[in-house]
Amino acid sequence: MSKLIRNLMVTGIALLLITSACKIKYSFTGASISPLVKTYTVYDFPNRATLINPTLSDYFSDALRDKFTRQTNLDFLNDGGDLEFEGAITAYDIKPISVTGDAVAAQSRLTVRIKVVFTNNIDPDNDFDTEFSAYADFNSDQIISDVEDQLVEQIVKEIVDDIFNKSVANW
Numbered sequence: 001m002s003k004l005i006r007n008l009m010v011t012g013i014a015l016l017l018i019t020s021a022c023k024i025k026y027s028f029t030g031a032s033i034s035p036l037v038k039t040y041t042v043y044d045f046p047n048r049a050t051l052i053n054p055t056l057s058d059y060f061s062d063a064l065r066d067k068f069t070r071q072t073n074l075d076f077l078n079d080g081g082d083l084e085f086e087g088a089i090t091a092y093d094i095k096p097i098s099v100t101g102d103a104v105a106a107q108s109r110l111t112v113r114i115k116v117v118f119t120n121n122i123d124p125d126n127d128f129d130t131e132f133s134a135y136a137d138f139n140s141d142q143i144i145s146d147v148e149d150q151l152v153e154q155i156v157k158e159i160v161d162d163i164f165n166k167s168v169a170n171w
Helices: 002-021 056-071 144-169
Strands: 039-042 083-099 105-120 128-139
Touching: 039 056, 056 083, 056 144, 083 128, 083 144, 105 144, 128 144
Parallel strands: 039 083
Antiparallel strands: 083 105, 105 128
């Protein structure tokens, strides 16, 4: 009987050592962040698009910061975080996407593209330089200024989710 107990204890200790040796933080948000990563930095994303939305740069940077603050335990640093996000807004376009029989646009599409350079100072194998884009459609009989804030909010949320997933969710 004592041999059985000793074998169970050895097996339990071995399992404990194995599971504690390979640590990765998992959360309900899908993020898997190394315990070595403690901080993040989101630099300003200047607006280099031909058509400029004057509030988009600040709105996007704040949304990305908010996502990491809400869904991770990482601390924000103004400069030099373990994870760093920088880049630029490269496109902000409104184009017709469907035309009526009268050759008049029935729907238009607002598209936003943002170039993101992600630097993981703890694990550089996860670095990336990618352009993310999203769009939202609206009826052409609507004035863009009436729907723009709502469309931008929807688009930015999608892009921020994509950046979060690519950087820390490893999807």
